[in-house]
Amino acid sequence: EAGVTQFPSHSVIEKGQTVTLRCDPISGHDNLYWYRRVMGKEIKFLLHFVKESKQDESGMPNNRFLAERTGGTYSTLKVQPAELEDSGVYFCASSARLAGAYEQYFGPGTRLTVT
């Protein structure tokens, strides 16, 4: 069974540019999460999809971040325009269960560098 995959693994962009990160969850997992770790900080929750619906987006830092999950399969996270403080590692995770979903399966992350 394939795990959670993320693309790209690494992205380097200039301040002001746009970047789109993609996450493919484990097949059949309705729950999809985005987290990120910015330099020197802890891993922080961004948002949670249940199928194509945003269940909780309270962790999104500002309106420069847009997450979508059309069709309830893969998800994209777009940063537009990117700022220096957006640099970090963006993780995607998925889980099958909604209740008690403490077991989340994480992807390898996308390392974003904004210069």
Add this chain to the structure above:
Amino acid sequence: LAKTTQPISMDSYEGQEVNITCSHNNIATNDYITWYQQFPSQGPRFIIQGYKTKVTNEVASLFIPADRKSSTLSLPRVSLSDTAVYYCLLPRTGGNNRLAFGKGNQVVVIP
């Protein structure tokens, strides 16, 4: 959410048992004690979860005293490949599904 406190780092020799303690004095009734492991350049990976007493799986054991104000993750006979950051988390049943990661405990296994 209840806060967790772990040591920042520890070293251990190969073949030894490693015990990592997590303090969670304000743990709530609905909180489950969950541990994740993260290798360099990878995402966190769930390893074990428990509510009380002892839980064991193929990777680790988790010891939880009756008051649940702390827990100990035990890794038997560690190898170099167990070098990782270990996180203690308290996801709450019936709450939202977000995982709140702290700083974790960097375990370095040395030959």
